Amino acid sequence: MSFMRFSYWLRGDRPELRPEQRERLAIETARNRIFITGAMFFVGFTWISYGLLDASVLRQGNEPAVASGTDTRELKTERADIVDRNGILLATDLPTNSLYADARVVKDPVESADLLLTALPDLDRDTLIRHLSSRKAFVWLRRNLTPEQQYQVNSLGIPGLNFQREERRVYPHGRLFAHTLGFTDIDNNGIAGVEREFDNELRINNGPLQLSLDTRVQYALEEEVQKAMETYSAAGAAGLVMDVYTGEVIGMTSLPDFDPHRPGQAPADARFNRTTLGVYEMGSVFKLFNTAIALETGSANLNSVFDATEPLRIARFSIRDYHAENRWLTVPEILVHSSNIGSARMAMAFGGETQQKYLKKLGMLEKPEIELPEVGGPLLPHPWREINTMTISYGHGIAVTPLQVVNGISTIVNGGIRRPSTIVKQDGAPAGERVFSRKTSDLMRRLMRLVVTDGSGKKAEVAGYFLGGKTGTSEKLVNGRYVKNARMSTFVAAFPMQDPKYVVLVTLDEPKGTKETYGFATAGWVSAPAVGKVVTRIAPLLGIEPANAKAPEIEQALQIELRKGERKLASF
Amino acid sequence: MTRAVTIIGLLLTVIIGAGTYWVSHEVERLEKRYAGIQSEILAEQESIHVLQAEWSYLNNPERIERLSQEYLSLAQIDTLQMASIDDLPENADQHLYRLDKFGEAVAFLPVPRTRPGDLMPDEAAEAMIIDAPSVANAGGNQ
Numbered sequence: 001m002s003f004m005r006f007s008y009w010l011r012g013d014r015p016e017l018r019p020e021q022r023e024r025l026a027i028e029t030a031r032n033r034i035f036i037t038g039a040m041f042f043v044g045f046t047w048i049s050y051g052l053l054d055a056s057v058l059r060q061g062n063e064p065a066v067a068s069g070t071d072t073r074e075l076k077t078e079r080a081d082i083v084d085r086n087g088i089l090l091a092t093d094l095p096t097n098s099l100y101a102d103a104r105v106v107k108d109p110v111e112s113a114d115l116l117l118t119a120l121p122d123l124d125r126d127t128l129i130r131h132l133s134s135r136k137a138f139v140w141l142r143r144n145l146t147p148e149q150q151y152q153v154n155s156l157g158i159p160g161l162n163f164q165r166e167e168r169r170v171y172p173h174g175r176l177f178a179h180t181l182g183f184t185d186i187d188n189n190g191i192a193g194v195e196r197e198f199d200n201e202l203r204i205n206n207g208p209l210q211l212s213l214d215t216r217v218q219y220a221l222e223e224e225v226q227k228a229m230e231t232y233s234a235a236g237a238a239g240l241v242m243d244v245y246t247g248e249v250i251g252m253t254s255l256p257d258f259d260p261h262r263p264g265q266a267p268a269d270a271r272f273n274r275t276t277l278g279v280y281e282m283g284s285v286f287k288l289f290n291t292a293i294a295l296e297t298g299s300a301n302l303n304s305v306f307d308a309t310e311p312l313r314i315a316r317f318s319i320r321d322y323h324a325e326n327r328w329l330t331v332p333e334i335l336v337h338s339s340n341i342g343s344a345r346m347a348m349a350f351g352g353e354t355q356q357k358y359l360k361k362l363g364m365l366e367k368p369e370i371e372l373p374e375v376g377g378p379l380l381p382h383p384w385r386e387i388n389t390m391t392i393s394y395g396h397g398i399a400v401t402p403l404q405v406v407n408g409i410s411t412i413v414n415g416g417i418r419r420p421s422t423i424v425k426q427d428g429a430p431a432g433e434r435v436f437s438r439k440t441s442d443l444m445r446r447l448m449r450l451v452v453t454d455g456s457g458k459k460a461e462v463a464g465y466f467l468g469g470k471t472g473t474s475e476k477l478v479n480g481r482y483v484k485n486a487r488m489s490t491f492v493a494a495f496p497m498q499d500p501k502y503v504v505l506v507t508l509d510e511p512k513g514t515k516e517t518y519g520f521a522t523a524g525w526v527s528a529p530a531v532g533k534v535v536t537r538i539a540p541l542l543g544i545e546p547a548n549a550k551a552p553e554i555e556q557a558l559q560i561e562l563r564k565g566e567r568k569l570a571s572f
Numbered sequence: 573m574t575r576a577v578t579i580i581g582l583l584l585t586v587i588i589g590a591g592t593y594w595v596s597h598e599v600e601r602l603e604k605r606y607a608g609i610q611s612e613i614l615a616e617q618e619s620i621h622v623l624q625a626e627w628s629y630l631n632n633p634e635r636i637e638r639l640s641q642e643y644l645s646l647a648q649i650d651t652l653q654m655a656s657i658d659d660l661p662e663n664a665d666q667h668l669y670r671l672d673k674f675g676e677a678v679a680f681l682p683v684p685r686t687r688p689g690d691l692m693p694d695e696a697a698e699a700m701i702i703d704a705p706s707v708a709n710a711g712g713n714q
Binding site: 075077088089090092094095170172173174176215216219220223462463464465536537540545546 | 625649
């Protein structure tokens with residue numbers, strides 16, 4: 001019943017009324033309906049017209065001329081590039097094609113193999129035939145073809161052979177940066193050096209990673225170190241160049257090196273990074289730290305004299321001088337003649353605790369800070385006895401990495417502020433920590449210059465660049481015993497000494513003397529000339545102007561008195 | 573009247589329909605072209621990338637050095653060859669001639685400029701002495 005009523009209501013009909021009334025009502029309902037529909041259409045069309053007007057007339061000026069590309073695709077390689085401080089590409093991903101076979105499609109394995117061998121002659125025929133007749137859907141024949149090889153293989157038109165696109169890590173400079181950059185495995189995972197340290201960042205690939213290294217400096221360093229290593233038949237060598245104000249490593253080489261494209265073929269010794277992983281007793285180079293500590297603590301000044309008349313005996317040890325002077329020496333003389341006895345006495349004056357405190361501040365007692373996974377912790381005496389304090393004063397009984405020495409020397413010459421070493425390019429000098437006063441740093445600059453003009457570093461002298469440095473020769477420890485004639489010869493220098501900018505270090509591992517060096521293989525004969533040559537080559541590249549020695553401001557900055565130490569009656 | 577309106581309406585419908593179809597077709601065509609250009613850009617970027625790697629490879633200092641030795645008669649720059657603009661005489665023309673003690677004009681001989689790292693005369697004399705360990709000393713160490 002109610003359904004009937006609903007149906008009447010829907011039609012706007014009322015059956016209870018009279019026929020003529022019903023008719024009038026029906027017409028009225030129809031009119032209302034037409035009106036409402038019309039109004040709806042009107043609203044709709046007004047809306048559309050407004051939209052049209054808005055799009056074509058009102059918004060005309062504000063419409064961007066070029067559609068903003070939401071779907072512009074950028075070329076993204078699997079790993080980010082690595083570039084040097086001048087933007088030269090050091091590592092990149094290149095697309096390569098690898099050849100594989102669908103062995104089910106291969107018609108005649110033997111004929112196909114012979115045909116393929118004309119394009120890729122170094123493949124093994126038997127293996128190839130075995131692979132091609134294996135009936136497998138996928139079998140690698142050769143990874144990473146050159147474009148030329150790919151073209152040749154393609155033009156052979158052997159059915160069943162296909163190319164798989166891959167990306168491969170390429171190092172355009174080959175061996176030059178092998179130790180720093182490290183390398184990747186076949187699936188492009190970083191497994192050494194920067195590639196490993198920054199693996200995640202390189203994968204995320206937000207633009208290239210810029211290192212602080214300079215390709216030109218790196219090459220000059222590597223070549224000169226290589227030459228020195230060959231001349232003196234050394235077993236290995238390491239070279240470093242550091243910016244003293246920022247702690248940036250500009251060049252870092254470790255020899256022998258390896259091809260980063262084929263790291264597996266290199267012996268472990270070649271893959272060993274001697275600059276950051278190898279720890280060595282640095283020898284007399286440590287006398288610079290020792291002297292700086294003495295000057296800083298005030299336990300000695302430039303005029304202090306120390307007794308070096310005879311070897312120093314303590315417990316069952318005896319400390320001797322290589323170039324014995326057998327007299328009392330002043331502080332500058334101790335450095336110039338590289339006196340172990342004098343250094344040991346200087347260290348005794350400030351004591352073992354002070355020594356440890358300063359060496360800790362210089363970062364010698366911990367692993368070096370650098371963005372590389374290959375870092376070696378120092379070898380330290382435990383416990384730190386008096387004898388250790390004495391031997392450490394001249395660099396024995398403590399083994400650190402060459403990187404730490406370069407960082408320490410930077411601290412000494414840059415005004416006394418230590419900044420962590422880094423291989424990532426820095427904007428300006430990062431925050432540092434003061435270790436030595438400006439005055440100590442100034443005195444140390446003069447003393448280091450004196451070692452080159454009057455001491456063991458004469459062979460490093462380069463006219464116009466005012467090197468200052470220190471030699472260090474130590475006997476090598478093999479299985480805890482010192483081996484005679486197996487030495488580490490180190491020379492570390494800063495330049496130009498009136499306003500040091502860079503520190504250069506060259507270490508030769510087991511150099512042998514030649515006729516030209518009169519059979520000597522000490523640092524002053526083998527490493528110092530190499531440092532001199534490196535400086536000659538890199539100084540113009542780094543924008544350091546050669547200066548005139550007679551310039552009064554330089555004379556004033558480097559002037560130091562080398563007074564002969566005399567035993568004073570009062571101290572007798 | 574109604575007829576005319578109907579015809580105009582029909583005509584408009586046909587024009588609008590055709591127009592819409594044409595626009596939609598044009599958009600499709602442009603989109604195809606856009607995608608084509610996109611992939612071309614990508615290919616171009618890739619070849620730039622490869623060329624960059626090649627450029628870096630060709631700029632290998634070892635190779636540059638080899639080429640320079642082969643084709644250029646240039647050697648390692650010496651500190652002596654470097655001078656600053658301040659080292660030049662200020663008014664070079666004035667010094668072309670000078671009067672000698674007889675009042676005659678003679679060619680002016682320029683004084684060589686100081687060399688970088690030059691020593692004072694007495695130091696220079698000392699530096700002439702070659703210091704090498706004695707033969708006896710060296711023999712013992714070999």
